[in-house]
Amino acid sequence: MHEHLNIAVFASGKGSNFKAILEAINAGRICNAKIVLVISNNSDAGALVTAREHHIPARHVSRKQFSTDDDFNAKLMSLLVGYRVNFIVLAGYMKKIDSKIVQSYKNRIINIHPALLPKFGGSGMYGIHVHEAVIASKENLSGASVHIVDEEYDRGPVVLQKTVAVDSTDTPESLAAKVLQLEHEIYPEAVRLFAEGRIKVIGKQVSIS
Numbered sequence: 001m002h003e004h005l006n007i008a009v010f011a012s013g014k015g016s017n018f019k020a021i022l023e024a025i026n027a028g029r030i031c032n033a034k035i036v037l038v039i040s041n042n043s044d045a046g047a048l049v050t051a052r053e054h055h056i057p058a059r060h061v062s063r064k065q066f067s068t069d070d071d072f073n074a075k076l077m078s079l080l081v082g083y084r085v086n087f088i089v090l091a092g093y094m095k096k097i098d099s100k101i102v103q104s105y106k107n108r109i110i111n112i113h114p115a116l117l118p119k120f121g122g123s124g125m126y127g128i129h130v131h132e133a134v135i136a137s138k139e140n141l142s143g144a145s146v147h148i149v150d151e152e153y154d155r156g157p158v159v160l161q162k163t164v165a166v167d168s169t170d171t172p173e174s175l176a177a178k179v180l181q182l183e184h185e186i187y188p189e190a191v192r193l194f195a196e197g198r199i200k201v202i203g204k205q206v207s208i209s
């Protein structure tokens with residue numbers, strides 16, 4: 001039996017990826033996992049509304065509420081420990097996770113990125129900017145990537161990827177919509193694999209059993 005996942009979701013926006021994972025759990029497509037906490041830096045985040053609708057503890061925690069980084073990160077850690085979180089899912093979370101948290105949850109934090117990492121990743125590559133860059137570079141393929149979070153933005157080893165064709169008629173908005181669909185497929189799939197204990201991360205290598 002694999003360790004039951006007590007998941008904390010970090011989200012800044014709509015939370016459609018959070019919702020896709022929650023629906024997969026509630027539909028029984030993901031077993032051995034439970035979302036026990038949702039944290040957002042944005043008090044208006046749709047993700048907080050969805051969490052509350054599903055009676056999941058939802059907390060607005062923002063760096064602005066604290067005088068120091070240490071106080072902010074201590075608050076995050078106290079919530080994670082308090083809810084016995086053993087796995088973190090970043091779902092459109094626009095802030096960097098402090099290295100102390102990354103180390104406490106080594107290889108237990110994942111993120112979804114709307115491009116085929118390592119291309120079109122790193123600082124500044126978020127939201128519509130990613131799709132603008134993909135179209136500007138005349139790529140004929142794009143997609144979504146689930147990766148392990150480490151100390152550098154979008155640099156952790158890739159767990160799952162799915163590609164989609166970039167058509168000549170695509171705009172950044174139409175490409176974003178196609179990629180978001182893929183995100184909603186591969187993110188729940190990645191959580192399922194972790195919940196089944198089928199993902200091994202050794203160094204920078206990910207193996208799926």
Ligand code: GRF
Nearest residue numbers: 013014015016017092113114
């Ligand atoms: C997605 O496009 C994801 O790739 C990026 O932020 C967006 C999150 O959207 N990390 P949502 O809040 O999950 O709807």
